[in-house]
Amino acid sequence: MEVRLLKQQEHGKTRLLWEKVFQEDSKAFLDYYYFFKTRENSVYVVEEDEEIRSMLHLNPFLIQVGEGQFDVRYIIAVATEESYRKRGYMGMLLRKAMQAMYQEKQPFTFLMPAAEAIYTPYDFRFVYDQNVWKYTVVEKQEQKSLPVSEAGIGDGADLAAFFMEYFSERFQIYAVRDEQYYQTMLFEQQSENGGIAILKRSEKIVGCFLYGDEDGLEIREPLYLKEYETEFWAAVGKVCEKHGQKEALVYAGISEEEKIGTVEFQKQKPTIMVRILHLESLLRLLKTKAGEQIDCSFAVLDSILTQNSRVWKLQSSPIGESEEGEEAVKEADVAKEVEKQRLSDCETKIYVRETEDSEGVLSIAALTSLLFGYKSVEEVAEEPDVFLSERLKGELKKIQPFDKIYLNEIV
Known part of the structure; x- marks a missing residue:
C-alpha cells in the first residue's frame, strides 16, 4: 500500500474509481471535469494491488479573504473503492493533503460534505449556509x-x-x-x-x-x-x-x-465546511470590530496539524511583533498609532505572536466556528476542550469574524 501525490499526466487514472463510486455523475460531467479541472488540480491516492483504491482531489481557487487574495484548495471526490473501505485510507489522504497545504501556508481548505459526520473527526466545521428558495412558474x-x-x-x-x-x-x-x-x-x-x-x-x-x-x-x-x-x-x-x-x-x-x-424561502442549508490549516496566516488576516482594541492570549489544541498547537497572543498594538527579520517594534514607536486606532471608527489590524501565558484554551475546530462567525463566543465556550476566562470571552467578542461568506462552488 502506498499513499502518494499523482503526477499531472496520471490524473486520468482516477476516472475509473470516480465512475465506480459516484455513479450518479454523467459522462458529460466527467468529460468536463477531466478535461478542465485535472489540468491544474492535485490528486492524492492510495494504491494497493497495483491499482488506485482511494483518492482525494484538491481543486485550486483564488479566494478573497478580507483584503487579501489566496490560492485555496477545495477538497472534492474523496472516495474509496467499496471492497477497500474501513482501512483508514480516507484519513491517510486527508492528513497528507492537509500537511502539504500547511507547508504552503494556506490559511484554510474547504469542502461540500456528503455527510457532516465524515469530516468532523478531522476538525472540519460548517461555516456557510446556502439560502434555498423554490420558484413556481x-x-x-x-x-x-x-x-x-x-x-x-x-x-x-x-x-x-x-x-x-x-x-x-x-x-x-x-x-x-x-x-x-x-x-x-x-x-x-x-x-x-x-x-x-x-x-x-x-x-x-x-x-x-x-x-x-x-x-x-x-x-x-x-x-x-x-x-x-x-x-x-x-x-x-x-x-x-x-x-x-x-x-x-x-x-x-x-x-x-x-x-x-412566487419565489418562496424554503430553508438555510448547511453547505460548506472549513478546516483551518496554517493558523498563524489566518490570524494575521483578522481585524477588530470598529473602534475596539484587543489584547488577549489563548492556547490552541490541534491534534492533526500540531504546529498550530501554540499559545497565541492577539493585540491591537504591534509591540513584540517581528516580521521578515525586522526588529520588533518598540512601545514608544506605537503610542501614537494605538491612540489613532482607539479613536478610529474603522476596523483595525490585529497583531499576532506566540507567547507563554494563556487565558484560555480552544480546540482548532471551536476556533473555526468562532472566527468564521458560525457560533458565538458563548456557544463555543460550551464545546468540549474549550475553556475561556470571562476576560478572554470579552476580548474575543472584539474580533470581526469572517461571517460574510459566498462559497457556492460544486467542483
Whole structure:
C-alpha cells in the first residue's frame, strides 16, 4: 500500500474509481471535469494491488479573504473503492493533503460534505449556509420582462465585472470572479444540461444566474439589480418553461426577503465546511470590530496539524511583533498609532505572536466556528476542550469574524 501525490499526466487514472463510486455523475460531467479541472488540480491516492483504491482531489481557487487574495484548495471526490473501505485510507489522504497545504501556508481548505459526520473527526466545521428558495412558474400572467440570452465564452469578462462591481463588497470570503472563472463555469453548467442566463437592459447586464437540469431544474447564484427584480424572476420562468418545468429550486440567493412573488424561502442549508490549516496566516488576516482594541492570549489544541498547537497572543498594538527579520517594534514607536486606532471608527489590524501565558484554551475546530462567525463566543465556550476566562470571552467578542461568506462552488 502506498499513499502518494499523482503526477499531472496520471490524473486520468482516477476516472475509473470516480465512475465506480459516484455513479450518479454523467459522462458529460466527467468529460468536463477531466478535461478542465485535472489540468491544474492535485490528486492524492492510495494504491494497493497495483491499482488506485482511494483518492482525494484538491481543486485550486483564488479566494478573497478580507483584503487579501489566496490560492485555496477545495477538497472534492474523496472516495474509496467499496471492497477497500474501513482501512483508514480516507484519513491517510486527508492528513497528507492537509500537511502539504500547511507547508504552503494556506490559511484554510474547504469542502461540500456528503455527510457532516465524515469530516468532523478531522476538525472540519460548517461555516456557510446556502439560502434555498423554490420558484413556481406563474400561469398565464403578464409580467414585465427583458430579453434573456445564453452566455457564451465571450461574456466571461462582463459577467465577472458585474459581480465585482455590484456584489463583491457584500462578502469577506468568496471565489474571485474573473473571465476564466466564468468561462470554466459555463462549461460546467453545460455539462449538466444547463448554462448561464444573462438579463440585459440597454446592452448592460442587470442580472444573471447559473442553471442545470439533471434531476430537475436548479438555479444557482441568482444575482440581479434590485430595480429589475420582477424582470429577473420572469427570466427564470422562461428558462423553466424552456425545460418543461413548473418549478425550480434556487440556491445561494442573496435576498433577505421571505417571499418574492412566487419565489418562496424554503430553508438555510448547511453547505460548506472549513478546516483551518496554517493558523498563524489566518490570524494575521483578522481585524477588530470598529473602534475596539484587543489584547488577549489563548492556547490552541490541534491534534492533526500540531504546529498550530501554540499559545497565541492577539493585540491591537504591534509591540513584540517581528516580521521578515525586522526588529520588533518598540512601545514608544506605537503610542501614537494605538491612540489613532482607539479613536478610529474603522476596523483595525490585529497583531499576532506566540507567547507563554494563556487565558484560555480552544480546540482548532471551536476556533473555526468562532472566527468564521458560525457560533458565538458563548456557544463555543460550551464545546468540549474549550475553556475561556470571562476576560478572554470579552476580548474575543472584539474580533470581526469572517461571517460574510459566498462559497457556492460544486467542483
